[in-house]
Amino acid sequence: MRPPRDAASPVARPLRTAAPGRRTVYVVHPGALAPQVYVGLARALPDGEGLTVLDLGAVPDYADAALTGGRAATTVEALAERLLAALEPVDGPCTLAGWSFGGVLALAMTHALPAGRRPERLVLLDxxxxxxxxxxxxxxxxxxxxxxxxxxxxGAKRDRPVRLDPGALEGRGVDDGLPVVLDAATAAGALLPDTPLPGLRKLYDTYVDGLLRNNRLTAPHRPAPAPLPLVLVKAERSLVPGDETLGWQPLAPHGLTVHLCPGDHYTMLSRPDSLGVLAELLYNA
Structure with missing residues (x-):
């Protein structure tokens, strides 16, 4: 059973405070991994720069949907307003970024802001x-x-990459595919050898409900083109490896720059060889 949420959990979680007049990076984080996954990135930023996580996991209308069938009683626009309400006044420039579904929210936030308060850049992390x-x-x-x-x-959650043989899941459904994942995760040390399959199935169902929640929130959303240039940082092992721009080109009338980052969709946030790449792009995109 899931423990009760701390009602006071903050949406804005500063991991490093910027020096006066220096840049603050705000990262919209949709969950799956704990917000502390950005600690290494905060440390990799230049001296004096700050990083604050905007944690959707602290917004009940969003977070609870992953535990109740993946249907959220909110909208992209409402979530963007909630995140903006959590921002503190910034004394200095800022960069707005969004990882995964957080990029959709980050773009919506730029449209909800008056032109004079928009960030200098919008960075989309896979x-x-x-x-x-x-x-x-x-x-x-x-x-x-x-x-x-x-x-x-x-693999990312346990810091033990889980490697599946090519084609290992081809043609499989959940019932006969999940044991393949269990065996691979056990061999990698990401799961204990005595991990019960029913327990892993519950974790998988919650994971999928989180994806369905994001899919359902996106479906009715009609984004306007970005009012500023976009910077896309794509993981080497992206969720959608076949499209270099991950579909952002039609929404980028002011330009789209694409960069490649080591790691997969999840480990790109914490791998030592990716942190320098991300820090450089967030600071100098």
Whole structure:
């Protein structure tokens, strides 16, 4: 059973406070991994620069949907307003970034801000664009794809990469694919050898409900083109490896710059060889 949420959990979580007049990086974080995953990135920023996580996990209407079937009683626009309400006045320049679904929220936030308060840059961390080309019905998310993402997630969460043989999940459903993931995760040390399959199934179902929640929030959302240039940082092992721009080009009339980052969709946030790349792009994008 899930422990009760701390009602006072802050949405804005400063991991490093900027010196007066120096830049603050705000990262919209949709959960899956704990907000502390950005501690290494905060340390990798130049001296005097700050980093604050805007944690959607502290917004009950969003977070609880991953535990109740993946249907959130909110909208992208409402979530963007909630995140903006959590921001403190900033004495100095700022950069807005969003990881994964957080990139969709970050773009919505820029539209909700008056022109004079918009950040200098918008950095998308392996975020998939909320365009029609990437809006899929729930049943389009096939089990083999979701199980592969789940294995990637387990490896990042335990800091033990889970490697599946090519084609190991091909043609498999959840019932016969999850044991393959369990065996691989156990061999990698990401799960204990006595991890029960029913327990892993519960974790998988919660993981998938979180993805469905984001998919359902994106479906009715009609984003306007970005009012500022976009910088996309794509993981070497992205959730969507075949599209260099992850669908953002139609939303980038002021320009889209794409950079590659070591790691997968999850480990890009914490791998030592990715932190310098991310810090440089967040500071000098």
């Amino acid at each position: 975020s998939i664009a909320p365009t029609d080309a990437y809006k899929q019905p729930d049943d389009a998310l096939e089990p083999a794809l979701l199980l592969d993402w789940f294995a990637m997630y387990l």
